[in-house]
Amino acid sequence: MAGKSQAGMVRDLEVGDLQMVASLFAKTFRRSKPPTASLTDYLQEVFLNHPWSDPDICSKVFVEASGQVTGFVGVFPSRLELDARPVRAAFAGSLMVDDPKGNPLAGARLLRAFMAGPQDISITETANHTALGMWQKAGYPLDPGYSMGWLRVLRPFSAAADTGGRIVPPAGILRPVGRILDRGAALARLMPFRPAERTASKVSFSDATPEQFATAMMTLSRHFPLRPRWDERTLLWFLAQAQEKRDLGYPEWRVGYGPKGQLLGAYVYFSSPGNIGWLLQAVCAPGSEGELVDDLFAHAYEMGYSGVRGSSHPWLIPALMSRRTMLYGRSFFIADARDKSLLEPIKAGRALVSGLAGETWTRLIGDRFD
Template sequence: MFQKTFRKVDTLPSTLVPYLGTVFLDHPWADADIRSKVLVGAAGKVEGFIGVFPMRLEWEGRSLRAAFAGSMMVEGHERNPLAGARLLRAFLAGPQDISLTETANAVTLGMWQKLSLPPDLGYSLNWLRIFRPAEAAVNVMEMVSGVARVLRPIGSFADLVVERSGLSTLRAPVSPARRVQFQDATREEFRDAVLTLKDAFPLRPQWDRPWLDWLLDHAAQKRNFGEVAWRVGLSRNGELAGCYGYFGRPRGIGRLLQALCAPAVAGELVDDLFAHADQSGCAGLRGAGHPWLTPDLLTRRTAFLGRTYYLAHARDKALLQPIQSGQALITGLAGENWMRLIGDSFD
């Protein structure tokens, strides 16, 4: 069902089933009370599924049970148009303190809205920064048909001509370090930076080193977007000020995995992120909503688009205040985008 819904193929890769089991059933924060949901028809056949990933958050010294909903699918939706709504209601009726999804599409968004649950605009602002327009266009065409890869040399040549002609360019300038100096980091250094910087967010995951290592191990397995670059930023007195990690490959459109920083240096993080991705050969870079970066993204030739939507629900409405104010760490590694189910392929 997953392959038919999201990959439009009938073949079942040998690695997909164990991966689904690991992600949804056998992971460090598995919760016997918060499970994925299946819809079983009258004949006993599974007709729908919604993957549910439990997580632990903390807020004002309180430990919260959270659940992320993703990978919702229905077989024969035309015959059973209410199946998706039934799965969603079953998910929201769970024992979790807060229900979240980082990757809702337009159909899922409509289901939440019928329940009077609006999207969170700050975390739904997906963004795209193009460095090489022709190569980026070829990259998009390749997503539709692999045959388009024969156009790569033409795209590279077109971007080179524009750049050398002195016409307006979208290339990201390399800005001199001001208050923060960013540098390449190991995955372990990035992990430790995340564990330190997360405490600036009122609503945040209850991460420790083993759990964050587990997430990073899974994120590093995603290969369709390229290799992961880890960077940390230090202030002039050597204090940690920011960090980010993104997937990237030459001629491809990179994907931001996670970025954390003090608000005062968000502009410097964005400048370094764009310059590093550009110098690494990426045709462009995209990311999900990081509200603490949005003001600086707006002023750096960044386009915003509504491709996926962030949705949150809690019976205690006070839990939603940090999300509505953009002060919650609930995206990227703290959300769903580390999963291979989002954008990766299986053998």
Template sequence: MSGQTTVIRDFEKGDIEGVAGMFQHTFRGVAGSGKAVPQSLIASIEQSFFRHPWNEPDLHSKVAVDEAGRVCGFIGVTPARLEFEGRSLLAAFAGSMMVDDPKANPLIGARLLRAFLAGPQDISLTETANHTALGMWQKLGHPLDPAYSLNWMCVLRPASTAVQLMERRVTAARLIRPVGRIADRSIAVLRRPSFGNGEARRLEFRDVTAGEFGQALLALKDVYPMRPQWDAGNIDWFIRQAEQKRSFGYPEWRVAYGPDGRPAAAYVYFAKAGGIGWVLQALSMPARTGEMVEDMFAHAYNYGCASVRGAAHPWLTPALLQRKAVFLGRSFYVAHAKDKSLLEPIKAGQALISGIAGERWMPLVGDTFDD
């Protein structure tokens, strides 16, 4: 099949099973057309792309369809309503881009990306581009944003973290988990972690419900000049979607309250004893970021996490650097707008456009979908 005979069109509900099968093969390494597609994956695709609270009639995900009517490519598009300097903006995030047999059809990915960029949105974004997708963006003249592309990790238990990283390459490495735990106990005897002692605490951090966390996000979002147009209804939808990502662990919702009783910081991470905790969202008043990071690391350590990691946010980076977090590139953030003034708050690191405010709330980003 030639890529030139392939049609790019809007994603329809009838395409869901074909897209789900391709997703399993591309991102989860599940081979074989006879393998049943998990119903949880089908349901997640429908929720993310057809029941999104900000769905727009002219903004759609795209599929590539061959001459036989078979779906052979996909780019997922999720809308976002942003506000900036009194303006209401339509943004669109592109993710889960995949092509069946990309070597035989090398042009389909670029055609899908061009179809996305030709949409009605004011600003086009992605926070989950891999190296292949990033290359396509760059060929179209859209470079990555370094500040939002960084990933970070804080090692809490060195030996257990090493075992966790080994398991990603060699499954049998899980057999030496007990050795890692014993080694970390010995390390802790010699050097106790100092998390929570580096800042003069003026905030009260509490474990809260998902609903209380959502209320804190509504109170804190206005700290950022460019921010999502969350309200009580749609923030609940995003949080309920994010809460399903249980392959990462259990969501720990934390909010810090100041002396006046108002939220001053909030974060949520997925905790797994002995595993790597994964931060989904963190935001704070500017003067409170250090206290928030201290509490995050202390909480993850006390939970039993081997380490904690997350996608970088520019307002977090200085506090993370001061606490010896390590930085690496894993996924890449790209932003494009015809009106270049809309990119200024992103370049300045003053945009709340990642995590729950981006596309990482989606179960498609990282979940395993084991029915």
């Protein structure tokens, strides 16, 4: 399908577009040199060879009359279910236009083309401020619960050095200084950010393999009325993609059980010693949120990380707020559906539609393509 005008046209992504899309991605999001073949290959893998590929739900490109691709919206097809009812879903990520000032309507046209697709529900969980403006002008408001970012500082000097290094790379040379100051604070017993002990917890968490984590995710997802229709093969594909996020460190897979051996929680986060960890996915049975958060913070502290951050897990927010966690807005979550009943679990904060269940599993977030 395509929409034409003198200013260009919007159509489905094709294999021949991938090199131009990779160049646009590198320019827009990485500000880097010309893209490598690995980035082009990855775009083909996730946008054209996705395990849930749907010929009717495709990424879109904006093409000038010259044939040059100057706009793109990446679309991930998804298979959800609402109380066992199949739901056809699509996630929009990587909305970009080469010259938004010169062609201010290109982004809006890409967005309209995405929303006009046959999916039952349309979602994005990674809209930046520019994309958010496009969504809101089109009449789609953000969802506050799934747009919330959070940060729990564990070692304040190291966390400050890590944050500074991410904003201004040369400031990364201060990381060793931060670690020294945090060690000094620990020796002086000045550790106001140290997490609570887990001795009284009714949930026992332990390290797990990706396969064990996948099994736990499929079981625990049943606590959420709107959730992915995973099977082992597709979920392991998402996990394999996520494991390659080299800029975020290494994954820590954790699964928790109750005193009678019942499965109660699971989470995965990424980090390297001294740096701030990033929570990709958390899921748990109702009533176990506090134990999951306590284990996450305690484990990260024991591993030597300076803090943990995350987003888009609204069922965890009450537990996070009561444990010295800072909340903020960073990327924005928006959802719309023709059948508005599909939005009720999202409004209630009981939908599993972010992280591994959304679009932030992709290597386009948190990986390098050398």
